[in-house]
Amino acid sequence: MEGAHRPGGAAKGLAWLVALYLVLPIGIILPVSLTDQRFLSLPQEGLSLRHYATVLTSTEWLGSIAQSFWIAVGSTILAVVAGTLCAIGCWRISRRATDLVRALMLLPIIIPSIVYAIGLYRYFAGLGLLDRFLGVVIAHGVTGIPYVIITVSTALAAFDPRLEQAARGMGASLWQTLRWVILPRIAPGIASGAIFAFIHSWDELVIVLFIASRDVFTLPRRIWDGINENLDPAMAAVAVLLIVFTVLLLLLDMALRRRRDAP
Amino acid sequence: MSATGHALALHGLTKRYGSFTAVDDVSLRIERGQFLTLLGPSGSGKTTILMCIAGFVAPTAGAVLLDGRDITALPPEKRDFGMVFQGYALFPHMTVAENVAFPLRVRRMGAAERQEKVRAALDLVQLDRFADRLPRQLSGGQQQRVALARALVFDPALLLLDEPLSALDKKLRAELQEELKALHRRVGRTFVNVTHDQEEALSLSDRVAILNHGKLVQEGAPAALYEKPRTRFVADFLGKSNFLHGTVREAHPGGFAVMAGGTRVIQAIAPDAPRPAAGTPALLSLRPEKIALLGEAETAENAVDGRILSWSYLGAGFAINVATQDLGALRVTLPSWGAPFAPAEGMPVRLGWSATASVPVAEDAD
Known part of the structure; x- marks a missing residue:
C-alpha cells in the first residue's frame, strides 16, 4: 500500500520464521519421498522415484485413491446442495432464528471431530452404515456443510437484495429468480465452498477411523495404517501427491476468487 | 405499444x-x-x-x-x-x-x-x-x-x-x-x-x-x-414561500384584512369561500416571485417598507432578503434582466403585492 509504514527488520524476520515453521514439515516430506532406501528416511546415495512407482502400481494404493476421490465427490455434492440451500434460506428469511440455524450448521467444525465420530458410530451402527461407501459420504458431506455455508453466506452478503425484488417484480417465480439471478451471482462462493468441502473429505481421517474398517479404506486411512505398521517410504510419495493435488485445488479457488473480484 | x-x-x-x-x-x-x-x-x-x-x-x-x-x-x-x-x-x-x-x-x-x-x-x-x-x-x-x-x-x-x-x-x-x-x-x-x-x-x-x-x-x-x-407544509415544501402571521381584522365577501403589527394586509378569497372570523389568527403564504419592488410613484394593494438584508445573484434572477418592521424578513425574487436597479445591502426598498398574490393556509396539525 502506498504511503503505509514499511515493516521493520524484526517484523520481517518474524514473518519469515512463521512461514518457515508452516512449510518445513511439508518440505521434509519431499526428500523423504525421493529416498533410495527401503524405510522412511532421507536419501543416502541418490534420489529415486521407486516409491512413486510403487504407489502408482499398487492396487491397494490406487484403490484407496479412487475410493477417496469418489467419496470426496459424493460428499462435496451433498455438502454443496444442502449448504447452499440452507445459506439461501437463512439469508431470505433472515430472522434471529436463522442466525441460530447458521450457528448450528457450523457445529461440525466447532466440536472436536473425535466427539462427532463417536456419535456417528453409534447412529451408523443402528442404520447399518458402518464400513459402507454411503456412510462415509454422508459423514463427510455433513461435516463439509459448514465450509459451504460460510462461503455462500459471504457471497450472499454481497448480493444486492433489490435484484431479487426486481426479478420478482418482473414476474419471475422463486425458482426462476434462484436459477437466473441468485445462483449466477453467488456461483464463485459456491465453487469455493465446494473446493473446501472436497479437501475436507479428501484428507479426513478421524471419522473414517471410527466408521470404516475393511471395505472402505480411504487414502488418509492407508497412510495412517502404513505409518503404524511398516514405515514404508511410499507413504511419503503419497503425501507429496496429496499436497500437490490440494495445492492445485487451492490455486483453482484463488483463480475463481480473482475472477469474481474483477470489476 | x-x-x-x-x-x-x-x-x-x-x-x-x-x-x-x-x-x-x-x-x-x-x-x-x-x-x-x-x-x-x-x-x-x-x-x-x-x-x-x-x-x-x-x-x-x-x-x-x-x-x-x-x-x-x-x-x-x-x-x-x-x-x-x-x-x-x-x-x-x-x-x-x-x-x-x-x-x-x-x-x-x-x-x-x-x-x-x-x-x-x-x-x-x-x-x-x-x-x-x-x-x-x-x-x-x-x-x-x-x-x-x-x-x-x-x-x-x-x-x-x-x-x-x-x-x-x-x-x-x-x-x-x-x-x-x-x-x-x-x-x-x-x-x-x-x-x-x-x-x-x-x-x-x-x-x-x-x-x-x-x-x-x-x-x-x-x-x-x-x-x-392548503397548509403551511405544502406551501413550504413545494417551492419557496414567505409566511405572514397576523390577526383577522374584518372580513367581506371576496376578501379579508389582516393586521400584522401596524401593517394591514388585504387577502382576496373566492366569493363563496368561508370567511374567517374577526380576531382569529391568520397565516398567509406569499411566493417570493409574486412580490414586486415599487418605484416612487407606484402603488399596490399591499405595500410595506423595508431594507435589503442580503441578496444573491442567481444568473436568471436575484434573490433578495428584505427586513421589514411588521412582517419579518421577506424573500423576494426578481428577474435579473431588466431589473430596475442593482441591489445593495442596507438599501431601503418598498415591496408591493396584490390581494390575490397570497393564499391563506392552515398551520400543520403536527
Missing part, C-alpha cells in the same frame, strides 16, 4: 411497523394513463406506499385496487407491474439485451418474438447500439434507460418508479426528466413515481400527491398545488 393504462386506487392504506405508522390511512385514485408523483420528505411514507402497490410490502390495513379488482393479497410476481428501482437494480451478470429480455424470458416468450420486443424497447430509449454491453460499462443515465426499457418491455399494467433520477447529476436529471415525460406520452401508460425532488414532481406529473408523516396532505395538478396550497 398499445395505449391502455390501468386505473389504480388505494383505499385507506395503512402500514405500521410496531408502534411506528409509516403510512396512515392514505386513499388515492390514479386514472388511466396518468403520471402521478408521490412527493414527500424522507420518512414521509412515499416509498412504503409504492412498495405496497408493487406488492413487496403487505399493508396493515386498507386495499390496493387495479381497475376495481382487489389485488392487495396478490404477490408481486403476479401483478404484472413494471418497476424502475432506486439504483436501477440491473442484473450485473447479464448484458443490456439480456436484462431487457428478462421479463419476457420469465413469461416463456419465444426467442424470435422476444428479440423483436427487446429491440423495440431499446429503440424506445435510444440504446439499440448498446445491446451487448454489460451494465457496468454504461453511464448512470444509460443504466437508467436500460431499467426503463426493462420495465416497459412486457407491456406492464402500470409503471412504478422509485426515485428514478436521484442518482444522476443535475444536468442529466433535467435531460432525463424531459425524456421520461416524452416516454410517458408515447407509451400512454399509467406511471406512479416517487420522489423527494419537488421540481421533478412539478415538471413531470399530471398529478402530485404530497405526503408528510405517512399522511396524504394534499393532491392535485402541479399548478393547483403550487398556487393553492
Whole structure:
C-alpha cells in the first residue's frame, strides 16, 4: 500500500520464521519421498522415484485413491446442495432464528471431530452404515456443510437484495429468480465452498477411523495404517501427491476468487 | 405499444411497523394513463406506499385496487407491474439485451418474438447500439434507460418508479426528466413515481400527491398545488414561500384584512369561500416571485417598507432578503434582466403585492 509504514527488520524476520515453521514439515516430506532406501528416511546415495512407482502400481494404493476421490465427490455434492440451500434460506428469511440455524450448521467444525465420530458410530451402527461407501459420504458431506455455508453466506452478503425484488417484480417465480439471478451471482462462493468441502473429505481421517474398517479404506486411512505398521517410504510419495493435488485445488479457488473480484 | 393504462386506487392504506405508522390511512385514485408523483420528505411514507402497490410490502390495513379488482393479497410476481428501482437494480451478470429480455424470458416468450420486443424497447430509449454491453460499462443515465426499457418491455399494467433520477447529476436529471415525460406520452401508460425532488414532481406529473408523516396532505395538478396550497407544509415544501402571521381584522365577501403589527394586509378569497372570523389568527403564504419592488410613484394593494438584508445573484434572477418592521424578513425574487436597479445591502426598498398574490393556509396539525 502506498504511503503505509514499511515493516521493520524484526517484523520481517518474524514473518519469515512463521512461514518457515508452516512449510518445513511439508518440505521434509519431499526428500523423504525421493529416498533410495527401503524405510522412511532421507536419501543416502541418490534420489529415486521407486516409491512413486510403487504407489502408482499398487492396487491397494490406487484403490484407496479412487475410493477417496469418489467419496470426496459424493460428499462435496451433498455438502454443496444442502449448504447452499440452507445459506439461501437463512439469508431470505433472515430472522434471529436463522442466525441460530447458521450457528448450528457450523457445529461440525466447532466440536472436536473425535466427539462427532463417536456419535456417528453409534447412529451408523443402528442404520447399518458402518464400513459402507454411503456412510462415509454422508459423514463427510455433513461435516463439509459448514465450509459451504460460510462461503455462500459471504457471497450472499454481497448480493444486492433489490435484484431479487426486481426479478420478482418482473414476474419471475422463486425458482426462476434462484436459477437466473441468485445462483449466477453467488456461483464463485459456491465453487469455493465446494473446493473446501472436497479437501475436507479428501484428507479426513478421524471419522473414517471410527466408521470404516475393511471395505472402505480411504487414502488418509492407508497412510495412517502404513505409518503404524511398516514405515514404508511410499507413504511419503503419497503425501507429496496429496499436497500437490490440494495445492492445485487451492490455486483453482484463488483463480475463481480473482475472477469474481474483477470489476 | 398499445395505449391502455390501468386505473389504480388505494383505499385507506395503512402500514405500521410496531408502534411506528409509516403510512396512515392514505386513499388515492390514479386514472388511466396518468403520471402521478408521490412527493414527500424522507420518512414521509412515499416509498412504503409504492412498495405496497408493487406488492413487496403487505399493508396493515386498507386495499390496493387495479381497475376495481382487489389485488392487495396478490404477490408481486403476479401483478404484472413494471418497476424502475432506486439504483436501477440491473442484473450485473447479464448484458443490456439480456436484462431487457428478462421479463419476457420469465413469461416463456419465444426467442424470435422476444428479440423483436427487446429491440423495440431499446429503440424506445435510444440504446439499440448498446445491446451487448454489460451494465457496468454504461453511464448512470444509460443504466437508467436500460431499467426503463426493462420495465416497459412486457407491456406492464402500470409503471412504478422509485426515485428514478436521484442518482444522476443535475444536468442529466433535467435531460432525463424531459425524456421520461416524452416516454410517458408515447407509451400512454399509467406511471406512479416517487420522489423527494419537488421540481421533478412539478415538471413531470399530471398529478402530485404530497405526503408528510405517512399522511396524504394534499393532491392535485402541479399548478393547483403550487398556487393553492392548503397548509403551511405544502406551501413550504413545494417551492419557496414567505409566511405572514397576523390577526383577522374584518372580513367581506371576496376578501379579508389582516393586521400584522401596524401593517394591514388585504387577502382576496373566492366569493363563496368561508370567511374567517374577526380576531382569529391568520397565516398567509406569499411566493417570493409574486412580490414586486415599487418605484416612487407606484402603488399596490399591499405595500410595506423595508431594507435589503442580503441578496444573491442567481444568473436568471436575484434573490433578495428584505427586513421589514411588521412582517419579518421577506424573500423576494426578481428577474435579473431588466431589473430596475442593482441591489445593495442596507438599501431601503418598498415591496408591493396584490390581494390575490397570497393564499391563506392552515398551520400543520403536527
